[in-house]
Amino acid sequence: MRLPADWFVRRWKSWVVLSAMTLAPGPALAQTVTPEQVTPEQVTAALSKLEQQAEAVVADGGVPALAIGVVHDDEVVYLKGFGLREVGKPEAVDADTVFQIASLSKPVSSTVVAALLSEGLVSWDSRIVDLDPAFRLADPYPTSQLTIRDLFAHRSGLPGTAGDDLEDIGYDRTEILRRLRFVAPSSSFRAGYSYSNFGLTEGAVAAAKSTGKAWEDVAEEKLYRPLDMTSTSSRHADFVKHANRAALHVKIGGAWAAKVQRQPDAQAPAGGISSTVRDLVQWVRLELGNGVYGGKTLIAADALDQTHVPLMTRGSNPVTGGASFYGLGWNVEFGRHGLSWGHAGAFSVGARSLVTLFPKQKLGIVILVNAFPTGVPEGLSDSFADLVFDGRVDKDWVKSWNTVFDGLFGPAVAAAKATYATPPSPATPALPNGAYAGRYSNDFVGDAVVSGAENGLVLQVGPDGARSYPLTHFDRDLFLAFPNPEMPDMPSAVRFAIGPDGKASAVTIESLDENHLGTLRRADR
Structure with a gap:
């Protein structure tokens, strides 16, 4: 949460x-x-x-x-x-x-x-x-x-x-x-x-x-x-x-x-x-x-x-x-x-x-x-x-x-923090960064870009990528972002759906999904 x-x-x-x-x-x-x-x-x-x-x-x-x-x-x-x-x-x-x-x-x-x-x-x-x-x-x-x-x-x-x-x-x-x-x-x-x-x-x-x-x-x-x-x-x-x-x-x-x-x-x-x-x-x-x-x-x-x-x-x-x-x-x-x-x-x-x-x-x-x-x-x-x-x-x-x-x-x-306080043991490893990297889009949120970085993945959202959040791996295709400026230790889920080609076909950004508009489809195929 x-x-x-x-x-x-x-x-x-x-x-x-x-x-x-x-x-x-x-x-x-x-x-x-x-x-x-x-x-x-x-x-x-x-x-x-x-x-x-x-x-x-x-x-x-x-x-x-x-x-x-x-x-x-x-x-x-x-x-x-x-x-x-x-x-x-x-x-x-x-x-x-x-x-x-x-x-x-x-x-x-x-x-x-x-x-x-x-x-x-x-x-x-x-x-x-x-x-x-x-x-x-x-x-x-x-x-x-x-x-x-x-x-x-x-x-x-x-x-x-x-x-x-x-x-x-x-x-x-x-x-x-x-x-x-x-x-x-x-x-x-x-x-x-x-x-x-x-x-x-x-x-x-x-x-x-x-x-x-x-x-x-x-x-x-x-x-x-x-x-x-x-x-x-x-x-x-x-x-x-x-x-x-x-x-x-x-x-x-x-x-x-x-x-x-x-x-x-x-x-x-x-x-x-x-x-x-x-x-x-x-x-x-x-x-x-x-x-x-x-x-x-x-x-x-x-x-x-x-x-x-x-x-x-x-x-x-x-x-x-x-x-x-x-x-x-x-x-x-x-x-x-x-x-x-x-x-x-x-x-x-x-x-x-x-x-x-x-x-x-x-x-x-x-x-x-x-x-x-x-x-x-x-x-x-x-x-x-x-x-x-x-x-x-x-x-x-x-x-x-x-x-x-x-x-x-x-x-x-307290409940929100507890949800992601401890990863599963053992956690399922993530796919290679390339499976998640790419551009995703919907009419409401616009574009979201996931890119590889030296220390992992980064999510950018907003006009011209105005907000940038490093992603922390939690379990398999589930990552955590920390986008709340007044609560920097409050996690938010970023979930990828993997297609038959082994790459993410969609991403759901929990912080943007309160009105069920936080799922963005891959747009760079």
Whole structure:
């Protein structure tokens, strides 16, 4: 078993969203009355205790750093950073530190599309075939009827990981979106919920085509610039220009380390925004103001309202038990403190993010973290809500959310490593290198080249062989690659099928086979 480059995030999405949030009734919730309004005094008292909790989390090594922003009644009432931008270096995180916010990009991008609706350029029900005629799904009927709404609600039928694998091996956005036509649907059109980075990306890109401009320019023009979000961008190149930016951290040997970078431009609308808590609270003000910012209507209320309508069920929150749904780039939840809108983000190479809004109380919190895996954002957000609404926290929410992450990933990782920990004894020798060497191809992955090297075989995949992996022999025609940058000891199988001529006729690359498209046929006969 091999874990692909963003396996942690994919597993988190599918497990937290689909399995733990089952469609069966969730735990019974206490019937409490949530106040329509909260007072400034309630928020101030909660912030004092939240700050103590955030300081303790960083001091105890729970995360290297985090930043928090809070809005109440259209006022920014809290902005602060804690910890270090990069472990081992002295620079501290503050309210102006730029983080990669991963899938928190989705509700931000939904707001950008709402701005286009507000100007009458598109509607949520604009068909993709009219905006971007080149885009195709696997089947003609969904292709002809697919809308922006379908893609932002994750109900197109695309499997959740479709395209992520192509991004891993170096394909750009245009090529990834073109190749989605080769992916078989995981459900009937509009019948199933499957969280898809590149599905939502296509929805945003298609909407932007109504302006004749690139998505990145549209996001800046319609949202970042009007809200004076000067440190926010949908381009990775802008992120790395900032001196005050947070590095990504993963656990190595039980300690946080900054080892890997993540360039998410291919899926910019779904996961490629970088920002600060100072900037994001301005967006929160716009959302809680129902399109009004600084006393002016920037986005029509009905365009924004549609993003918060629950469209697809997500079952029950695995920790709090709240009933959860998906709107258009937003989670819509009915929990112990009433209605909330939110979204989380994560990069398995070291980023976490979260926004939670209580629209009736005009209250919102943004938390950015430079580490993964961790449940700290959810834990702090749930603690803050309890402090505001109840005046106390009766549960260690950080511990509860960390347990979810630890219980999900630890056993799975151990099992994956154990699969190929020890070769068979005795192992069957491999055929000569020449039996495996050659070019293999399919429509989805493109070309893969296996060549002989001084120390064995090398597999190259991606555009112009962008990714190169040495192969380690395991048993007869089974080899192992180690393509996961944040987990260099995690093996992935590469299996050859031998034809009657004694040469490999096909190769199956496990890391690219999640949607059954990882088998490539020999193409150099």
